[in-house]
Amino acid sequence: MVETKRRHHMALRVGVIGGGQLARMMIAPAVELGLDIRVLAEGEGMSAGLAATAVGDYRDLDVVRAFARDVDVVTFDHEHVPQDVLRALVAEGVAVHPGPDALRFAQDKLDMRARLAELGIPQPDWAPVRSARELQDFLDAHDGRGVVKTPRGGYDGKGVRVVGDPGEAADWLDGLADGEALLVEELVPFVRELAQQVARRPSGQVASYPVVETVQRDGVCAEVIAPAPHAVERLTEVAEEIGVRIAEGLGVTGMLAVELFQTDDDRILVNELAMRPHNSGHWSQDGAVTGQFEQHLRAVADLPLGSTAPRSPWSVMINILGGPSEGSLGDRFESAMAAYPEAKIHTYGKDPRPGRKVGHVNVSGEELDDVVYTARAAASHFD
C-alpha cells in the first residue's frame, strides 16, 4: 500500500479517470475494501456519478492535475488519456497505473504489434501500411483479404474493416498525416475467440484468471463463458503464459485483458489488448472469488491480489444492449429478476440507446447447459 496512507484510519484514495460503467463497477469493491474511490467524470449524471468528485475533460492537463492532487493513485475507466497528460503526471510524482509506458501499447495498435513481435508473442501476420500499394502487397500475400485498423481510437468494432481491395480503406489512407500508418492484419481463420485476464501489481505480483470464451456480435462482446469450454490443459496454459508475458513485458499494472483467436489448427493468436477491467471479465464479479473490479483496485493500490478461482464450475455473462423496445428498462429488469432469481443483473445507470451497453447478466452453476439457458432466458427479457 502507498506508504503515506499507512496511518490506520485514512483510506487510500484511488482516483479513476472516466465515469463510465467500468468506473461504476469499481465502486462496490472499493467500498468493501475500504478504499476512498474518486472519479473524474466527463459530465454530470455519468454511470459512476455516485463517486464523481470532479467533472472535466481528461485531455486537459490542468483538469487532470487538479484531480490527481487529491488522490494517492490514478487509474482509468478507459485508455484515452493522452500520453502527454500521463507523462506530465508521472513527472510530477503521481502514481499512475497503468502508466504511460504500458498504456501506449493499448492506445496504439501498431506500437502494440511491434512490441508483441519483439516479445515473440504469437499474433496474426501484420504490417504498417501507408499507401494503397503497400496495402495491396499485403493483401496479395494473404489470399487477397485483410483486416485494416486505425491504430488509435477504435473500440467495439469501430476503426476496423475487413477489406479485399485497397479502395475500401481509401478514406483512411487519404486521411493519414506524414509519418502515420494504418495497421493491416491477416484475416485469421479462427474457430472461436478467447480472452485471458491477468492482474499485475507495481511490485510485480501477478494473478491470472481462467481463459474464457467470448462471443462477439457486430463487433461487440455479446456473451462470455467462463472458463472456456473444451479448454484442454495445454490451451489454458498457453493462454495464461501469453497473458503473463504481455503483462510483464509491457509493464502493465492493474487488469490486463488479452483478446485471443483460437485457430482451426489450435494456435492461439493475440487479437487486441485492454489495460483495465474488460467486458470479457464481468463474469468474475459473481463467478470468481475475486471479481476483476476488486482485483484492479487491489493491483493499482499495490495491495495483495485476491484468489482468481471460480466460485462455480461455470459462469456465463450476457450483455444487455439498449434499443427501441416496448416498456421501460426498469420493467424489464423487474421481469427478468422475477423469472430468474438466480441471475445477477448489473445495471449501468445509463439511458438506453440502440446498441449501447446498459447492463449485463451473470449466471453461475454446475451444468453449463443450464447456466447458458438461464443467462440467455434472463437476458431475453431485454430483447
Add this chain to the structure above:
Amino acid sequence: MVETKRRHHMALRVGVIGGGQLARMMIAPAVELGLDIRVLAEGEGMSAGLAATAVGDYRDLDVVRAFARDVDVVTFDHEHVPQDVLRALVAEGVAVHPGPDALRFAQDKLDMRARLAELGIPQPDWAPVRSARELQDFLDAHDGRGVVKTPRGGYDGKGVRVVGDPGEAADWLDGLADGEALLVEELVPFVRELAQQVARRPSGQVASYPVVETVQRDGVCAEVIAPAPHAVERLTEVAEEIGVRIAEGLGVTGMLAVELFQTDDDRILVNELAMRPHNSGHWSQDGAVTGQFEQHLRAVADLPLGSTAPRSPWSVMINILGGPSEGSLGDRFESAMAAYPEAKIHTYGKDPRPGRKVGHVNVSGEELDDVVYTARAAASHFD
C-alpha cells in the same frame, strides 16, 4: 417497483436512515441494482459517508421529513427511529419499510414477547416485571435464575443481565417510570445459538436463507457458520417456519433476522429479532447467490427477491473487532490479504476502538474444517 419511478431512466431512490456499516454495505448492491441510494447520516465521516446526502438527528421529525421528501422509500441502518417520527412519515404517505407497526416489535422486547406468544411461536418463558417482588417470583419459578432485559435500547449484550437475585437489577427497577416494566426470561439451557433470516416484500413475497450457527463472545456476534452444521432437515424446516411466521405475523418488510436458541432437548426458541440486515447474515455477501444487503434493497423497493441458495457448501464469517494493537489496521488488512487470497475482507471505514466492529472476513469452500481454519487464520491478523 414504486409506480412513479417506472420511467425507464430514473433510478428508484432508496433512503437509508443511519450511516453505520449496515447502510455502507447496502451501497455496493445498490449500485449494481441501479438504485439511487441516499443516506441520512448521524454526522460527517460515517461508515456510509459515500452515499450520505444529509446529516442530522433521526429523532427529529423535521430532519427525517426533509430527507424522506427526496426518496421513494425509506429504510434503516438501525431500529432506533422513534415511533412518532415513523408514524408521521407514514401518515404523510411516505413508503417506510419496515413500517412502524412491524418495527415496534424490534424496538420493544416486551411487545415482541407478547406478540410472539399470540402467534404461538416457541420462546423462553418470560414475564414483565415491575418490582423486586415480581422478579423474585419469576426467579423462584425458574431455578432461581433469569435473564433481565431492558425492553428498549439494548444491543450487542447491552441492556441484558443474568441475575440470581432481584438486587442485581435494582438500578433498572428503580429507574422504571409509571407503566414501564422490565422483561425477565428463563435462562435457556441452550447447546448453541442459531439465526434464521427471511426477506419479505410489501407485496408479500418471502425468501428464506438457510439457518446458520452463530457464536457469541461477550454478547457480540463473533463467528457465523452457514449453513448451521449438523442441522437435520427437521431443524432447518422448523427454523424457516418460525422465520416466515414471524415475518408474516409481524408484517416485516425488508430483512428479518431471528436469533434462536437450540436447547439440549432440540427445541428451537426465539431469542431476539432484528428488522434489517444483521451480523448473522454477513456471510451471504460472498456465500449466497443474493447477499442480505442486496436482498434488503430488493425487498424494501418491492422488487422480486433473489435466490438465497448458498454458492458453496460452507461459508464462515468472523468479525474483526478494533482494539489496542501494534501496527495500523491497514497493515493488518494487507497482511491478511497477502496470507489468505481466498478470504473476502470487508471494512467499515471506522476508527478502531476496543470491541468496536470494524470489519469482517468471509471465507467459503467445500470442506468446513478448511473454511473455518482459513477464516480464523485470516481474522487472526487483526488480534
